Amino acid sequence: MPGEEGDVEMPPLSPSLTGPGLAATHSDASAVIALQEIRRVYDLGEVQVQALKGVSLEIPRGQFVALMGASGSGKSTLLNILGCLDRPTSGIYRLDGVDVSTFSPAQRADIRNRKIGFIFQSFNLLPRTSVWENVEAPMLYSGVLKAERGRRIEAALNVVGIPEKAKALPNQLSGGQQQRVAVARALVNQPAILLADEPTGNLDSATSEEIMRFLQRLNREKGITLVMVTHEHDIAAYASRALHLKDGHLLSDEMNPSSHEQA
Amino acid sequence: MSIWVILKIALKALNRNKIRSILTMLGIIIGVGAVIAMVSLGAGAQRQVQEEIAAMGTNTLQVWSGSMRSFGTRGGSGTMNTLTAEDFEAMLTECPAVKAVSPSASTMSQVVFGNQNWSSRVEGYNEQLPDLRNWKVIKGSFFDASHVKTAARVAVLGQTVMNELFSGSDPIGQTIRIKNLPFQVIGVLDKKGYNAWGRDQDDVIVTPYTTVQKKFQSGVLYVQSGIVGAASARATYAAQEQITELLRQRHKLTPVQDNDFTVRNLSEIAEAADATNRIMTGLLASIAAVSLLVGGIGIMNIMLVAVSERTREIGIRMAIGARPGHVRIQFLSESIVLCTMGGILGLALGVGSAIGISQLMGWPTLVSPNSILISLVFSAAIGIFFGYYPAHKAAAMDPIDALRYE
Ligand SMILES: Nc1ncnc2c1ncn2[C@@H]1O[C@H](COP(=O)(O)OP(=O)(O)O)[C@@H](O)[C@H]1O
Ligand SMILES: [Mg+2]
Numbered sequence: 001m002p003g004e005e006g007d008v009e010m011p012p013l014s015p016s017l018t019g020p021g022l023a024a025t026h027s028d029a030s031a032v033i034a035l036q037e038i039r040r041v042y043d044l045g046e047v048q049v050q051a052l053k054g055v056s057l058e059i060p061r062g063q064f065v066a067l068m069g070a071s072g073s074g075k076s077t078l079l080n081i082l083g084c085l086d087r088p089t090s091g092i093y094r095l096d097g098v099d100v101s102t103f104s105p106a107q108r109a110d111i112r113n114r115k116i117g118f119i120f121q122s123f124n125l126l127p128r129t130s131v132w133e134n135v136e137a138p139m140l141y142s143g144v145l146k147a148e149r150g151r152r153i154e155a156a157l158n159v160v161g162i163p164e165k166a167k168a169l170p171n172q173l174s175g176g177q178q179q180r181v182a183v184a185r186a187l188v189n190q191p192a193i194l195l196a197d198e199p200t201g202n203l204d205s206a207t208s209e210e211i212m213r214f215l216q217r218l219n220r221e222k223g224i225t226l227v228m229v230t231h232e233h234d235i236a237a238y239a240s241r242a243l244h245l246k247d248g249h250l251l252s253d254e255m256n257p258s259s260h261e262q263a
Numbered sequence: 264m265s266i267w268v269i270l271k272i273a274l275k276a277l278n279r280n281k282i283r284s285i286l287t288m289l290g291i292i293i294g295v296g297a298v299i300a301m302v303s304l305g306a307g308a309q310r311q312v313q314e315e316i317a318a319m320g321t322n323t324l325q326v327w328s329g330s331m332r333s334f335g336t337r338g339g340s341g342t343m344n345t346l347t348a349e350d351f352e353a354m355l356t357e358c359p360a361v362k363a364v365s366p367s368a369s370t371m372s373q374v375v376f377g378n379q380n381w382s383s384r385v386e387g388y389n390e391q392l393p394d395l396r397n398w399k400v401i402k403g404s405f406f407d408a409s410h411v412k413t414a415a416r417v418a419v420l421g422q423t424v425m426n427e428l429f430s431g432s433d434p435i436g437q438t439i440r441i442k443n444l445p446f447q448v449i450g451v452l453d454k455k456g457y458n459a460w461g462r463d464q465d466d467v468i469v470t471p472y473t474t475v476q477k478k479f480q481s482g483v484l485y486v487q488s489g490i491v492g493a494a495s496a497r498a499t500y501a502a503q504e505q506i507t508e509l510l511r512q513r514h515k516l517t518p519v520q521d522n523d524f525t526v527r528n529l530s531e532i533a534e535a536a537d538a539t540n541r542i543m544t545g546l547l548a549s550i551a552a553v554s555l556l557v558g559g560i561g562i563m564n565i566m567l568v569a570v571s572e573r574t575r576e577i578g579i580r581m582a583i584g585a586r587p588g589h590v591r592i593q594f595l596s597e598s599i600v601l602c603t604m605g606g607i608l609g610l611a612l613g614v615g616s617a618i619g620i621s622q623l624m625g626w627p628t629l630v631s632p633n634s635i636l637i638s639l640v641f642s643a644a645i646g647i648f649f650g651y652y653p654a655h656k657a658a659a660m661d662p663i664d665a666l667r668y669e
Pocket of ligand 1: 042044069078
């Protein structure tokens with residue numbers, strides 16, 4: 001949405017991150033996500049929990065990244081920061097070249113609305129609200145006009161393969177179908193990145209595979225950047241890169257040579 | 264987000280909890296309904312008093328025996344029996360500002376015609392009553408001075424009495440029995456309707472006052488009260504002064520003694536009625552306002568419950584890009600819609616019950632466009648005032664905490 005505060009307040013991109021004359025947002029070579037020394041401390045009054053203890057990493061546009069680690073290692077905390085649901089206690093987070101770590105709640109809402117699509121383990125569709133209206137919701141907040149909304153909802157439902165379910169309510173759908181609606185909703189504002197927190201955690205293995213193949217195709221064919229939290233290796237195998245967290249530190253960062261064969 | 268989208272989402276949310284929405288609205292419905300009904304009844308009564316006083320002629324005065332002061336009771340009016348018929352005759356002859364007078368005497372009685380039977384008020388006046396009260400005879404004729412002189416048993420019927428006793432047949436020349444004495448019906452009075460205090464003015468039988476005194480009050484010679492017509496509306500205060508002076512003189516009161524009678528002109532009575540009416544309306548309206556306040560607190564309570572029940576929905580909406588302002592307006596619009604709908608329903612209830620009361624009890628009502636506008640604006644304002652805190656609470660939620668809420 002041109003003219004709204006999120007766009008207006010984005011500073012010009014620094015030359016170090018962009019090639020001369022090239023905007024970072026249009027450059028495939030630049031990192032869509034760049035973290036520098038990200039720390040997150042939960043202050044519980046008496047104790048302080050250090051969930052992230054200085055994480056630095058870059059994710060280039062179009063990459064499919066699996067975020068792995070034991071329970072409590074900080075995966076969700078990191079994903080929430082990547083999704084601008086949360087702010088780092090310290091460190092710098094550049095999203096599409098813009099430092100968003102100091103944004104206000106309203107600015108972060110705009111970033112989530114336009115640049116980020118979320119997929120949750122528990123689907124998180126609006127209850128008692130039709131599939132159509134669920135997919136429409138993000139566009140209401142970005143002020144897309146009605147006719148355009150209709151076009152985009154139809155396109156998104158086609159992409160996820162359930163155009164006939166537009167009028168259904170979430171509780172009338174299977175888990176796999178609900179997750180597809182969630183993906184359609186995540187895609188509808190054409191985000192720069194998709195973030196998924198254990199997207200197959202509530203699905204049986206057949207449906208998990210179906211959803212994973214589908215996410216992989218989105219990444220390959222549409223070039224969507226994907227960051228996915230999982231603790232299952234066979235799910236992580238769909239990704240092209242795997243990051244391992246342990247106790248708030250980045251333990252390892254590996255490329256997955258076999259990920260192409262999975263398709 | 265356009266206002267239509269916001270309203271659509273609000274209506275959907277309210278529709279999901281129909282019973283709860285209606286119960287919550289009930290406070291506002293009753294509050295607004297009460298305000299509208301009270302104000303309508305008050306305004307109707309006020310207008311009726313004004314019309315009645317205009318109809319009676321603004322140049323009418325009333326005289327009672329006994330003194331009546333605004334504060335403290337020094338013998339109630341009408342209790343001291345100090346006035347006589349001669350006092351009234353003297354007013355007519357001695358006071359230049361007085362045009363007409365009539366002593367009055369009244370009693371309640373059973374009235375019988377054939378097998379019909381009705382309890383009514385028998386009011387005695389002299390032959391000047393139709394002029395004094397601006398009250399026409401529409402059938403037959405009024406009694407004359409000779410009837411008064413001879414205490415004749417003649418009766419002029421009000422419309423209600425005529426309908427009750429004669430149900431359509433011609434009453435003129437018929438004989439009715441009042442307290443078992445035969446009276447000849449010689450006329451029927453024009454319809455007057457209810458007065459501002461809710462009394463049916465047509466439920467009356469008018470006879471010479473002398474007849475009431477002789478036949479029903481064992482021949483008393485004093486007169487409890489009477490009405491006086493001044494020469495003009497402007498002359499009422501002069502008439503009041505002249506009557507006071509005349510009566511003090513006739514009753515041989517020394518300057519230190521209080522009046523043993525009371526003279527009131529109608530504009531004073533109108534003012535008193537107006538003031539009473541205003542106080543009553545004010546009292547009832549403040550009770551109604553309290554119920555609106557209670558309704559508003561109910562709205563706040565329910566909105567707080569709704570915010571906490573829908574914490575997860577708030578989290579989802581924030582995750583997909585709702586700003587705090589979007590969340591705030593969403594909940595605020597729900598409470599505004601709730602209150603405004605309650606206001607509209609309350610308006611219908613208020614107007615309906617005002618009309619119902621006026622038909623049942625015969626009280627006049629007047630629904631003013633102003634009171635409608637004010638009550639609608641007021642209920643929307645209650646929605647904003649009591650909805651703001653819950654909406655703000657929703658908007659201030661942390662998206663992660665809200666998403667994690669079970
Ligand atoms: N809101 C919170 N308040 C306090 N501590 C938290 C909160 N969220 C997470 N933590 C703590 O931070 C650490 C990392 O949590 P999390 O990111 O959820 O791990 P993972 O998703 O890898 O299981 C854990 O020790 C957890 O207890
Ligand atoms: Mg987690």
